[in-house]
Amino acid sequence: MQIHEEIEQCRDELISLRRDFHQHPELGFEEHRTAKIVETYLQALGLETERMATTGVVAVLEGELPGPTLMLRTDMDGLPIQEENDIPYASENPGVMHACGHDAHMAMLLMAARILVNRREDIRGSIKFVFQPNEEIAGAIYMVEEGVLEKPKVDAVLGIHVWTSLESGKIGITAGAVMGGLDVFKLTIFGRGGHTGLPEKAIDPILAAANLIQTTQMIQTREISNLKSTLIMFGKIAGGTKSNIIPDSVELEGSIRFIYKGGPDSVEQPTERFIRIAEQVCATHRCTCEINIEHENTPLINDPAMVEVAKSAAREVFTEESSLVDNISIASEDFSEFSERVPGVFMFLGAGNHLKETDFPHHNPRFNIDEDVLTNGVAMYVRAALHYFNRGREEKRR
Incomplete structure (x- = not known):
């Protein structure tokens, strides 16, 4: 049976899996029900499963011949979001929702495993199926530290993300940097509390916070080249208890995103510049500050050779050449923890359809996907995997 025919026969099961995951979302490292379903499904295919990073699931499919x-x-x-979609399979877990497509990703990979298990003769090596917990807060590094890239040693990695800002029927595959690095900051500004009628007797951290929010924006427009995308965003500000009280402190939280190599050794140094300005602005306002930085994700870089593998698969899955597009986002993805260590490719599967109301952005309470694209996602997993092993055979012949 042809691959596309076999996938089409599994369409109902594919959608059913996705909807079940969607209906029962779980937060990072709490995916206990999800992990059990994944384990049971893979074991029913004849694969042995292993738990990693608490709720992560790994299974290895060995081909008929040795290889990479x-x-x-x-x-x-899932995410801590209250779903607002009026659909039969809406989240049953209050305040938790699959608002980023991870439900679809799991369903597609499970179905790809089902297809590939029946094609061992075409696999000259092994395929490691990895279901990773806590992507939203950098869970990949925990799997790396527990040895997911070893036993057997991983030679290459491939991932797919449904993307509602990309039209259904298209797939984004781009070499080089495709997603941003991410540093998350928590900043507390300390002043001296007092009466709003006697501000000269206090030190106002709210005024310092307002100045800091505005001044740090100069980093991305005045200190770093516009050709090097940088975003400094504040997502939370908290301080004060009453309208006539100047508070002792104000708390700020936000993110620094960049699509180039960051860190203290980089030319751009967005996070280091942020710290410098924050400290100096606070000093100008006679305040002090405490800054905590979490380095969550490095930029995600697609390997050119793996991109060619993915593109060769896409030309078989998508009938029109115009379906294959470039796609780059400054949003971050901890897939970078894997692709930083082994050659990798990360693809964006278009799932946005205005008529079906599936063009809401990721992390929105109305987020949903066009389920008609799921079969294409399965096909990309399957065909890209087979192309990878075929490429290896051709290289050996040369």
Whole structure:
């Protein structure tokens, strides 16, 4: 049976899996029900499963002949969002929702495993299926530390993300940097509390916070080249208890995103510049500050050779050449923890359809996907995997 025919026969099961995951979302490292379903499904295919990073699930499919190991990775966790979609399979867990497509990712990879298990003769090596927890808060590094890239040693990695800002029927595959690095900051400004009628007797941290929010924006427009995308965003500000009280402190939280190599050794140094300005602004206002930085994700870089593998698969899955597009986002993805260590490719599967109301952005309470694209996602996993092993055979012949 042809691959596309076999996938079409599994369409109902594919959608059913996705909807079940969607209906029962779980936060990072709490994906206990999800992990059990994944384990049971893979074991029913004859694969042995292993738990990693608490709720992560790993299974290895060995081909009929020895060769390299390709890792196919998906994420598992939901988000702390109250769903607002009026659909039969809406989240049953209050305040938790699959608002990023991880439900679809898991369903597609499970179905790809089902197809690939029946094609061992075409696999010259091994395929490692990895279901990773807590993608939203950098869960990949925990799997790396527990040895997910070893036993067997992983030689390459491939991942897919449904993307509602990309039209259904298209797929984004781009070499080089495709997603941003991410540093998350928590900043507390300390002043001296007092009466709003006697501000000269106090030190106002709210005024310092307002100045700091505005002044740090100069980093991305005046200190770093416009050709090097940088975003400094504040997502939370908290302080004060009453309208006539100057508070002792104000808390700020936000993110610094960049699509180039960051860190203290980089030319751009966005986070280091942020710290410098924050400290100096606070000093100007006679305040002090405490800054905590979490380095969550490095930029995600697609390997050119793996991109060619993915593109060769896409030309078989998508009938029109115009379906294959470039797609780059400054949003971050901890898939970068894998692709930083082994050659990898991360693809964006278009799932946006205005008529079906599936063009809401990721992390929105109305987020949903066009389920008609799921079969294309399965086909990309399957065909890209087979192309990877075929490429290896051709290189050996040369």
